[in-house]
Amino acid sequence: MTATPRLLDVFAGLTAADPDAVVLYDAHAGQAPARPVTRRQLRDLAAGMAEDLRAHGVGTGDCVAVWLPNWSHTVAVQFAALAVGAHVIGINTRYNVDEVAHVLRMARPRAVVAAHGFLNLDLRAILHAAHEAAATAAPVCLVTTAPGTPGAAPEEVASYDVGGGASAFPRASGGGELRPCPEPGLATAFTTSGSTGHPKLAAHRELGLGEHLLAAAGRIGLGPGHVVLGALPLSGVFGFVAAMAAVVSGAAVVLEPVFDAGGVLTDVVRHRVTHVIGADDLIGRLERAWRDHPVPLPWQWIGIADFEGRSRQLAEWAEREFGTTVAGVYGSSELFALTAFWPRHYAPELRWTGGGQVVTDSIEVRVADPATEEVVPDGAEGEMQFRGPNVVDAYLGDPAVAGEVFTRDGWFRSGDLGRLVAPGTVQYLCRIGDVLRLRGFLVDPSEIEARLAAHPGVAMTKVVGVPGRGGGTIAVAFVVPYGPTPPAEDELRQWCAQTLAKFKVPSRIRLIDEMPTTSGTNGTKIRAAALRELALAEGI
Incomplete structure (x- = not known):
């Protein structure tokens, strides 16, 4: 069995082969030319950060909370954490006090890396309030500013201290080798996107992360000469996996710390972005901006998740x-993004749906009855269950x-309904x-949504189930109309009845x-629960 390469060794090999190749662009949504970062520069930055983390007592098994937008610093911190044996938990810059407090309480980070001066957000005040609410040991706060800008003033840095000290970051000059920690452990963690209660913090080991990133990049075909759009937050699993897979495959990433669709399209053209990975909300915003100013786009491959139908x-x-070749994708915080996506040879009707072929034979997938755990026949619907190096290794805090999400024989319960199309290939x-x-039949609401969305007068739709007056469940469709004359309900019902x-x-x-909607680290999702409440409140 071939040993999984360590991520820092992979990056070191790329750097030795071509140290001056650009690996990251710190972009500004088209407002100014992006700041290129070479492999050598990224290595030196990460090495300095690793030295700084060690100086602050961060080591094996510790957690580093990274509260940064999509900057080159964010990638460098992940590499630095791997070098000292720590793991990273991303914090979205949009998080409020309660959300940050939950991360602090569950992850108990030894250090928090915070972005000073980003969009005039008062992260300092949020951190102080969140630390007080979390009532945990005080982390050291490492304060950084946007790449290529002056650091924060000493008094500004000091104001971040919640009891564990505060320091400008990084202080070390960097340079030299960036070596992996001798004993690989946890590497990174992501908040799950649960619709109720607080999210879980799903953590993955370095070896599983490395195998997955290299497998996903290889299956996509990423390599030198390709450029990936890094517009989704790196704090989320979707944005993180896409960007890191590019970095360790020799491709480059255009990092967008803020999302302005027109400006991002300018960067896409300027830097010849070849690959885009995101949900339909992100791609849809780019499409609307393109229609205002149509230009040829260099996109070769899009991996798309369906959040808005x-x-x-x-x-x-x-x-x-x-x-462009467009493929539906599948993944989650607990399984990694890009766990599966559709190969090019599948017909569009299937290739544009969620799911696909797992990115490595090391990942096993089966479909089982969620109640009995009995494996169902191929093509039958059931819960998609997984086993392999991509599966969550721990839940922080x-x-x-883990006892709730794994079956008795060790398979991860995804909570997703799907069917097995071919060995290792599932449709979500x-x-x-x-x-x-x-009426006694199990129905995927997306089938109804797809029919409604095909109507020229429908811009967006979501179908939910609510209890009917005579018992049982009825389907209620919510529609955002398109065009000057909204279609009538009877017209849309007749449209549905045709097929x-x-x-x-x-x-x-x-x-x-x-x-x-709710905006998460992986994109904007429609709040189906809110629509159910609306249907019930109106007596539909």
């Missing part, structure tokens, strides 16, 4: 306009969670909690001005 429409646009249908039981079985036609269709 627009994947098919956007895939058709990208493939028609630019000859709550180790008992929906979250098990979102599946509809209509859907009678029991799948929504009992009610409600027109609304906009969808209730």
Whole structure:
């Protein structure tokens, strides 16, 4: 069996081969030319950060909370943590006091790396309030500023001290080798996107991370000469895996700390971005900006997740306009993003849906009855369950969670409904909690949503199930209309009835001005629970 390469060794090999190759661009949403960062510069920055972490007592088994936007510093901190044997937990710069306090309470970081002066956010005040609410040991706060800008003044740095000290970061000059810690342990952790309660903090070991990044990059075909758009937050699993897979494969990443669609498109053209990985909300914003100023885009491959029901429409646009290959993807904080995606040879009707072929034979997938854990026949619907190096290794602050998410024979319960298409290849249908039981039949709401979205008067749609007056579940569709004349409910019901079985036609269709959404580290998702509450409140 071939040993999994250590990530720092992989990056060291790339740096030795071509130290002056650009690996990152610190971009500004098209406002100014991006700041290029070479492999040598990234190595030196990370080496200095590692030296600084050691000086502050950060070592094997410790956690470093990284509260930064998409800067080259964010990638460097991950490498620095690997060098000292620590693991990283990302904190989104949009998090409020309660969310930051939860991360501090569960992860108990030895150090917090904070972005001073970013978008005039008062991270200092949030950190003080969050530390007080968390009531945990005080971390040292390491204060950094945007790449290429002056550091914070000493009094500004000192104001971040919550009891564990505060220091400008990095203080060390860097340079020299960046060696991996002799004993690989946990490397990185992500908050899960649970819809109720506080999120879990899913942590992964370095060897599993390394194997997954290299496998995903290899399956996509990333390498020197390719450029990946890093527009999703690196604090989330989607943005992190896409960017890090590019870095360790020899590709470059355009890092966007803020998202302005028009400016990002300028950067896409300027830096010849070849690969985009994101949800349909992100791709959709780029598509709308492109329609305002159409230009040829150099996109070769798009990996898309369906959060808003627009994947098919956007895939058709990208493939028609630019000859881009678009593939639906699958993953999560607990399984890594890009656990699976569709190879190019699949027909668009399947390739544009969620799921795909797992990126390495080391990942096993099966579909089982979620109640009995009995494996179902190929093609039958059930819970997608996984086993392999991509699966979560620990839950920070709550180790008992592992007993709830694994089957008795050691498979991870994804909570996702799907079907096995071929060995190692699955089609994602929906979250098990979102599946509809209509007149005794299990129905994937996305089937109804796809039909509604095909109507020219529909901009966005979401279908939820609520209890009917006569018992059982009824399907209620919420629609954001498109165009000057909104379609009537009867028109949309008749549209659905043309291709859907009678029991799948929504009992009610409600027109609304906009969808209730929540912005997470992986993109914007429609809040299905809020729509169910609205349907119940209105007596639909």
